Amino acid sequence: MKRLLIAALLVLPLAARPMTPVVPPGAVQPRAPGYQAAPKVATLQWEPRPHQIRRVEYAGNGHIEVAHALVLVEKGADQQELLGLVRQSVQGALRERSSLSQVDVSVYHAGTYLSFGGPPPMMTASVPRSRLQEFLDEGMNFERLWYGGAPLHPTVRAEATVGEGQIVFHGSDQQLAKHQVRQREQFGQSDGLFFRGNPHHLRVALTFDDSPHPMYETLLLDTLARAQVHATFFCIGRNARVYPFFIADMVEGGHEIANHTFHHLRLPGLPRAEARQEMELANSVLEEVSGRPVRLFRPPGGDYSPETLDLARSLGMVTTFWTDDPGDFNNPGESTIEGRLLDQLRPGGIVLLHDNVQETIDILPAFLEVAKIQGYRVDTASQLMD
Secondary structure: OOOEEEEOOOOOOOEEEOOOOOOOOOOOOOOOOOOOOOOEEEOOOOOOOOOOEEEEEEEEEEOOEEEEEEEEEEEOOOOOHHHHHHHHHHHHHHHHHHOOEEEEEEEEOOOOOOOOOOOOOOOOEEEEHHHHHHHHHHHHHHOOEEEEEOOOOOOOOOOOOOOOOOOEEEEEEHHHHHHOOOOOOOOOEOOOOOOOOOOOOOOOEEEEEEEOOOOOOHHHHHHHHHHHOOOEEEEEEHHHHHHHHHHHHHHHHHEEEEEEEOOOOOOOOOOHHHHHHHHHHHHHHHHHHHHOHHHHHHHHHEEHHHHHHHHHHHOOOOOOOEEEEEOOOOOHHHHHHHHHHHHHHHOOHHHHHOOOOHHHHHHHHHHHHHHHHOOOHHHHHHHHHO
């Protein structure tokens, strides 16, 4: 008799709970308990402005500011109309706020738009202020502009909205016991599993899940560059496909690109062929954009089963977990995130964060400085594993 069992890492307590119903593919999963709304993001207004430009938000990291424009168009809008709205979004935002370094734009079909995790945008762009004239001159040939083609998957699936928390193992008591032993005793990569690095070395890995996101990605990459730190980004394939320029930015910055499935679906319970396709589609997109093979995989939500591990191994990937999770996706507040990060900082640790959390971007410099003072080397997961 199988049941759902939580296999905790290191300091997390072991527990068991009844099997929950399998969420059908495409269904939006419920938010994690205690989920709090993110702090309000500042917006830009100007007139005259096309009604299709629904919302323009902006944020900063203490050094640069970036804006993101949400554009919703009706059915039948052609390529040139979309491009014109992108141009107006970029020019309007840069004119309205002189401190902006960059404007990102996402254009969706109004009739199907749900949210960032719903049906994908039709066109996206990321235009630095310094390259505005180049963008205006090149139009569709601008390399930081993406225009959608045929979907890579026949079914649009809604991604899971639950953030990673405790690691959840789907299997028998005997299988769980085996994994608990490995989690306690294993460090480094073995048999396609990576729980933590060497506990005798002052090194930690910095990882970010669910990448990439417009606006926040540039702020985070700039923050890491100023701290001279490299990280591993576990990317959702659907996000990488429509924002490929951010993947290119990660590679240029010396960061590691890793697999977080194509639609951010919980894999246990899916048919084996569909679970494999989730991994393969993500790899296909990431390798095409980055020009590099994908080495690491992280299951969404930390939900995994023996079959999940087998599939990742068959694709040449190492399933990578974490030891330090401050729950930043839950927006608990800057002091809480920073306090949890420092409390859990340990040799060989793997830090789990998310790229679209403003509070994380705000506290990251202080956390990295404390880690440096304490003698830690902060790097990618592969560097910790080797």
